[in-house]
Amino acid sequence: MKVTKYSGEVVTFEKDKLKKSLFKSGACEADVNRVLETIEKQLYDGIPTKKIYKMAFQLLKKIDNVHAAKYNLRSAIMALGPAGFYFEKFIAKLFQMEGFETMTNLTLNGKCVSHELDVLLRKDEKISMVECKFHSSQDAKTDVKVPMYILSRFNDLAVNEYSLFNQNTKISKCRIVTNNRFTEDAIQFATCSNMELLSWNYPVGNSLKNKVDFYHIYPVTALTTLTLLEKDKLLTQNIITAKELLTNKEWLNKIGLSQTRIKNVLKETNQLCNILKH
Known part of the structure; x- marks a missing residue:
């Protein structure tokens, strides 16, 4: 059986690959087998x-909203576009979970020219710049x-000292984050140049x-109990992650949800963020 990928490439259907992705959603073996049996028909x-994924x-989603949300994670992160502005904010919040202080969307003057920076991080008095490629x-x-x-931008910036996070300091590290993948050459060059990379599947085991799964910091776009319009409304109010809904519940009422729907959204949010057990 042949399938057509997003790129148009035709490849052999890999049942085991689909099965593995279904297990990663948290679904049990019986549910995974039921889904596979239905799809195979x-x-x-x-x-x-794309049709198989849908x-x-x-x-x-018919079995468990949270399993569907986790299975849909990559698309949910992609929904933080189209320009990637919300993706940058999401990445900043992810680094905050790792103990970093963050700043977003700022401009600094380098030795030669000025540079717009997506995210700046501080931890242990060290400053890192993060460029997000959406x-x-x-x-x-x-x-x-x-x-x-x-790297050329980092080198231009690393020469100067800046007033950042209430201290005068230099930028000492450069990181690149993407929601997709890096080519092998990109990884090799970045490693050789002491740049840290983070992508959907890299580094292996810490991608x-x-x-996202470890910290349970899922984007609000992952929630299956909200419509696309409702998610957009929350993003414009700077509600980027599902966890933030738990401390900003009033926004669900402000965007027009009924009390019954608010209850369903909060139930999914709590379960997705590992606050409540299934």
């Missing part, structure tokens, strides 16, 4: 992987030209997906 040669998501397509990759370009 609807497969045809050349079926788009079927799996809808089937999981992609709106699942098949897009961040290639070697990106770390080469960002963006791993960190």
Whole structure:
């Protein structure tokens, strides 16, 4: 059986790969097998992987909203676009979970030119700059030209001293974060240049997906009990993560949700953020 990827490439359908992704959502073996059995009956040669993904998501949603939300994580992060402004804020909040102080969306003068920076971090008196490369397509990759370009910006900035986080200091580290993947050349160049990378699947075992799952800091766009319009309304009010809804519950009422729907959204949020057990 052949399937068509997002890029248009035709490849062999890998049942085990789909099964693994379903297990990662937290679904039990019986539920995973039920979803697989239903999907297999609807497969045809050349079926788009996007359609398979959508079927799996809808089937999981009928079983458990939280499983569906976790399965949909990559798309939920992609929904922080299209420009990536909310993605930068989400990444800042993720680093906050790791004990960093953060600043976002600022401009600093380098030795030669000024630079717009996505995120700045401070921890143990050391300052890092973070450049976020957001992609709106699942098949897009961040290639070697990106770390080469960002390294030149870092070198221009690293020369000067700045007043940041209430101290006069220099920027000593450079990081690049993407919601998709890096090419092998990009990883090799960044490693050689002492730049830290974070992507959907890198570093292995400590990737963006791993960190989101570990800290239970899911974007508000992951919630299955909200519509796209409702999610957009929350993002414009700087409600970026699902956890923030728990301390800003009034916004669910402000965007027009009924009390019954508010109860359902908060139940999913609590379970997704590991506050309540299923």
